């Protein structure tokens with residue numbers, strides 16, 4: 001009878017440990033994503049708008065807010 005309670009306790013402890021680890025991992029991932037997006041802010045070379053690097057269009061070592069601005073800048077350099 002006592003073994004049942006011990007097993008139940010162990011199972012419960014394992015469950016809590018797994019859930020805690022899962023929540024902690026999710027939180028770590030979210031924090032990493034946030035810090036990454038904060039540190040990697042770039043500004044559009046054409047209009048100066050600030051945006052995250054992963055959303056920016058990179059071309060020739062410069063960043064642009066959209067493909068349209070990247071294209072415009074390129075055509076200006078060529079002319």
Ligand SMILES: [Zn+2]
Pocket residue numbers: 044045046047048049064065066069
């Ligand atoms: Zn722009």
